[in-house]
Amino acid sequence: MPPLMPHDPLADGVALGTKTNQKISGWNHGQIRKLVEAEGIALVLINEAHTSQTCPHCQQRHKPRGCVYRCPTCGFQSHRDVVGQINILSRFKQGDVGKIAVPDRIKQRRPAAYGKRSGRRCLDTGPSQDCSS
Numbered sequence: 001m002p003p004l005m006p007h008d009p010l011a012d013g014v015a016l017g018t019k020t021n022q023k024i025s026g027w028n029h030g031q032i033r034k035l036v037e038a039e040g041i042a043l044v045l046i047n048e049a050h051t052s053q054t055c056p057h058c059q060q061r062h063k064p065r066g067c068v069y070r071c072p073t074c075g076f077q078s079h080r081d082v083v084g085q086i087n088i089l090s091r092f093k094q095g096d097v098g099k100i101a102v103p104d105r106i107k108q109r110r111p112a113a114y115g116k117r118s119g120r121r122c123l124d125t126g127p128s129q130d131c132s133s
Contacts, residue, residue, distance in 0.1 A: 046092050052084035059098040082106055 016024070024032075036043050053061050055071040062071055069080045087097040094100065 044092065046088050048084070048088060051087035051091070051097060052080050054083075054087055054097045056083060056086050056090065056098050056100070056102050076102075078102055079106070 033043060050061055052069070053063055055062065055069075055074060055076050057076045058071060058074040060071060060073040062069075062073070064070070064080045064083075067080050068077060069083045070077045082102065086100055086102050090097050090100040
């Protein structure tokens with residue numbers, strides 16, 4: 001049996017093209033679930049409630065404004081999507097949010113490169129701003 005996938009098994013980094021990506025993003029959850037299960041992949045559904053609102057350090061809930069999550073209780077700060085992803089992973093592996101620490105350094109990549117400002121982008125939650133590695 002293939003390994004368990006905590007979320008989106010279709011995001012394997014393969015460039016499928018603009019039209020195909022639009023078609024896939026337009027599918028509802030039921031269609032994606034049927035496709036994944038038909039391929040023989042065990043799918044585990046995780047409740048996403050409050051995952052981008054809960055601080056992974058102190059487990060206090062706070063509604064973020066914009067894309068950066070700042071915890072008023074402990075001062076933790078990171079991209080809101082990273083907070084949500086870490087908390088979903090924590091809920092999958094440990095059964096509750098806030099059980100897995102956020103990595104010191106996070107690379108954020110854009111799915112497609114268009115225009116002059118295309119390329120890799122790095123959101124560093126640590127002291128260094130070097131994105132070379």
